[in-house]
Amino acid sequence: MSEPKKELRTLYKGELAGSVYQPTRAPEAQPFWDGCREQRLMLPQCTACKRFHFYPRKFCPYCDSREIVWVQSQGTGTIYSFAVVTQKIEPAFAHLLPYAVIIVDLSEGVRMLSRIEGSPDGVACGKPVHVTFEMLLPALTIPLFQLS
Amino acid sequence: MNAETICIVGVAESDEIGDLPNCSGLELQTQASRNALADAGLRKTDVDGVVTQTGGRMAAVNFAEYMGLVPKWVEETFVGGASNVSHMDTAAAAIRSGICSTVLVSYGTTPRQGEYATLTPEYADDFERPFGTCFPVGAYALVAQRHMYQYGTTRAQFAKLVVESRRWAALNPKAIRRKPTTIEEVLAAPPVIEPIHRLDSCLVTDAGGAYVMTTLERARKLQKKPVAFLGAGHSYTHRSIAQKEDITTSGAAISAPRALEKAGLGLDDIDVYEVYDAFTSQLLIMLEDIGLCKKGEGGPFVERTDFGPGGDIPLNTSGGGLSYLHPGAFGMFLVIEAVRQLRGECGDRQVRGAQHALVHGNGGVYFSEVTAILGAVA
Numbered sequence: 001m002s003e004p005k006k007e008l009r010t011l012y013k014g015e016l017a018g019s020v021y022q023p024t025r026a027p028e029a030q031p032f033w034d035g036c037r038e039q040r041l042m043l044p045q046c047t048a049c050k051r052f053h054f055y056p057r058k059f060c061p062y063c064d065s066r067e068i069v070w071v072q073s074q075g076t077g078t079i080y081s082f083a084v085v086t087q088k089i090e091p092a093f094a095h096l097l098p099y100a101v102i103i104v105d106l107s108e109g110v111r112m113l114s115r116i117e118g119s120p121d122g123v124a125c126g127k128p129v130h131v132t133f134e135m136l137l138p139a140l141t142i143p144l145f146q147l148s
Numbered sequence: 149m150n151a152e153t154i155c156i157v158g159v160a161e162s163d164e165i166g167d168l169p170n171c172s173g174l175e176l177q178t179q180a181s182r183n184a185l186a187d188a189g190l191r192k193t194d195v196d197g198v199v200t201q202t203g204g205r206m207a208a209v210n211f212a213e214y215m216g217l218v219p220k221w222v223e224e225t226f227v228g229g230a231s232n233v234s235h236m237d238t239a240a241a242a243i244r245s246g247i248c249s250t251v252l253v254s255y256g257t258t259p260r261q262g263e264y265a266t267l268t269p270e271y272a273d274d275f276e277r278p279f280g281t282c283f284p285v286g287a288y289a290l291v292a293q294r295h296m297y298q299y300g301t302t303r304a305q306f307a308k309l310v311v312e313s314r315r316w317a318a319l320n321p322k323a324i325r326r327k328p329t330t331i332e333e334v335l336a337a338p339p340v341i342e343p344i345h346r347l348d349s350c351l352v353t354d355a356g357g358a359y360v361m362t363t364l365e366r367a368r369k370l371q372k373k374p375v376a377f378l379g380a381g382h383s384y385t386h387r388s389i390a391q392k393e394d395i396t397t398s399g400a401a402i403s404a405p406r407a408l409e410k411a412g413l414g415l416d417d418i419d420v421y422e423v424y425d426a427f428t429s430q431l432l433i434m435l436e437d438i439g440l441c442k443k444g445e446g447g448p449f450v451e452r453t454d455f456g457p458g459g460d461i462p463l464n465t466s467g468g469g470l471s472y473l474h475p476g477a478f479g480m481f482l483v484i485e486a487v488r489q490l491r492g493e494c495g496d497r498q499v500r501g502a503q504h505a506l507v508h509g510n511g512g513v514y515f516s517e518v519t520a521i522l523g524a525v526a
Contacts, residue, residue: 026271055275055388081297081395083289084342085282093280101281101341103290103390113390115279125297142278 029056031070036141039133041073043108054110075131076148077106084120104129104145117144154240155367155374155525158188159484162356165473166324167260173202176356177256178215184358189371190250192217195360197242197251199235201226201477211254221248227384228511229424230518231255232357232480237380237520239361249362255480256356272388282341284426285349287389287513289341292429295396296343299444303343306428307334308450310347310470313425315456317467319497324351325471334428348428350469350478357480359487364525373525375490378504379410380520389513396444399517400437400508407506411521415439418521419502420489421461422482424510425468434508435463438519462499465489479509479518490524 025033032055035042045052046060047067059066080103088094100120105111116123117132129145136142160183162176177200185192198219203211208222223238225231232255239251269277276283295301308331317323329347337347367374383399383406386392408414415438423438425431432446440461441449455463466472466485473481486505488494502524509518 024269024271024274026274029271029274055272081290081294083286083293083344084339085280085286086339086342089282089285089341090280093282096280099280101279101286101290103395111390113276113279113281113388125294136278140278144279 028058032056033140035070035072036133036143039141041075041131041143042070043073043106043110044068045071045108052108052110054112073131074107077104077129077145079103079123079125079127079129080105080111081125082116082120082123084123102129102145114143114145117146122147149364149376149523149525152244153364154243154361154377155364156236156359156361156377156483156487156522157367157370157372157374158184158186158190158360159487160184160187160358161322161481161484162256165322165353165355165475168258168354169261171258171354173256173258173356174211174214175256176258176354177202177211177254177358178356180256180356180358181215181252181254184252184254184360187372188360190360194250195219195252197221197223197239197248199223199239199251199253200255201231202255202257217252219248221251227516227518229426229477229479230509230511230516231477232483233380233507233509233518233520234382234479234516236361236377236483237382237518240377243361243363249366251361252358253361253480254356254358255475255477257476258354259352259476260354270387272391275390276388283389284513285341285344288427288430289344290389291395291433291514292343292427295429295433298396299447301432301447303335303345304331305447305450306348306432307331309425309428309431309455310334312455313464313468313470316465316497317471319457319495320467320472323467323472324353325467344427344429350426350474351471353473353475355473355475355481357484359480359483367525373491375487376523376525378413378521378523379407380518381406381410383517384515385517386515387512392514395514396433398433398437398510398514400434400510400519403517403519404438404506404508407519407521411523413504413521417504418506419462420465420486420499420505421463421508422466422486422505423464423508424478424482425464425470426474426478426510428470430510430514434510437517438506438508457497465494465497465499477511479511482507482509483520486522490522
């Protein structure tokens with residue numbers, strides 16, 4: 001887990017304070033964000049049909065059951081697709097350039113967006129990855145991935 | 149065509165398009181609306197329905213007041229770039245049902261001045277934005293990458309669509325990028341988000357646009373040749389790109405067949421295609437989904453097909469979002485060009501004898517797909 005970089009913290013805060021991005025912080029996702037802070041990737045699972053879903057809802061989008069439990073993910077998956085950001089588009093992330101945004105298929109059968117920690121070298125569709133965490137702000141830790 | 153047929157009777161852009169630091173979006177929208185009404189031979193007081201997605205929250209009432217309109221009906225569905233294509237269907241439905249008789253659909257934004265950066269965040273954004281996803285471009289890059297991986301599509305195949313776009317733009321005096329280009333030049337442009345490079349991306353311009361719809365009966369008394377709205381199909385498959393199971397197929401595969409069915413036509417009947425082109429890869433995928441070739445064969449299909457003037461399939465005859473203009477949402481300008489083609493007003497770039505046009509709007513990150521079929525009126 002890497003500590004927040006000062007520049008990132010400042011810039012990201014600047015972005016949060018401005019109109020570019022304000023997280024909605026919906027309560028249904030709180031266990032997810034709490035898990036990240038403890039470096040655990042938590043996913044909602046339906047106890048009726050056993051399917052996981054993401055992003056978090058208080059019901060199962062597949063069978064409509066409202067019996068949801070939170071389960072820790074194995075934190076492994078494969079890259080479904082990726083995109084390498086090479087130019088400054090969002091100022092808060094300019095110091096990371098170039099970096100790879102990924103769509104990852106987690107072993108639990110859900111898909112999420114994330115970023116490869118560090119260099120985008122070697123990133124390809126189908127490659128296995130595992131989770132790591134980064135603290136963006138004291139109140140915001142996010143799951144990133146590394147090539148396995 | 150019958151008494152139920154609703155027509156487009158006026159179309160126009162704003163007086164100016166490009167980099168306009170002295171214009172607000174509302175001003176550009178008003179210019180375009182004034183011009184579209186003049187094109188139709190209508191007055192402001194003839195308008196009793198107002199549709200727009202731009203102008204702030206409560207977009208339609210904001211704009212109506214700004215321009216000095218007092219409508220009986222408003223609509224402001226915002227589904228990204230496809231919005232103004234979608235609006236043809238709702239405006240036609242409102243007129244058919246008797247709620248109103250003459251609808252002004254308009255659009256105006258100034259993205260070059262930073263407008264559009266302030267979209268209200270939504271829940272799904274919490275799971276995208278903290279990762280530096282740089283959407284929408286990032287989402288289009290994810291889709292392009294997956295298409296390349298799954299089907300072997302190449303950047304050169306995407307790039308050919310820019311070459312074709314410039315060939316049309318050279319014939320459109322209003323187009324911003326009119327110089328011919330080559331596949332090599334497109335490939336050599338600096339990357340934005342790999343695999344999307346600068347010339348694979350649409351322009352960013354300030355602009356307004358508008359069209360006016362009314363009944364065929366009324367349309368026949370106006371000054372321009374009416375163009376019939378023959379039907380539309382819609383598809384809204386997701387909101388976040390990570391929620392779509394197969395990102396290489398868009399909802400155009402649903403909306404296009406539906407629109408053709410409503411119009412009672414097939415692809416063989418279409419003379420001109422106006423298909424959203426925010427990015428070359430997105431356009432190639434739409435061509436597959438509309439049904440011009442099989443899924444995954446877009447690369448070889450684009451390589452062997454001439455989409456330019458006098459070619460096999462006239463595509464984006466204005467030069468499209470890649471070369472003509474692109475003010476955040478291009479759907480409005482697809483409609484404008486299709487109407488001009490079906491009226492036979494396009495001069496050097498006129499597709500001879502064009503009777504039917506397919507207009508396809510794409511919005512957000514491939515989440516809204518709306519296809520509409522327009523026809524010339526004898």
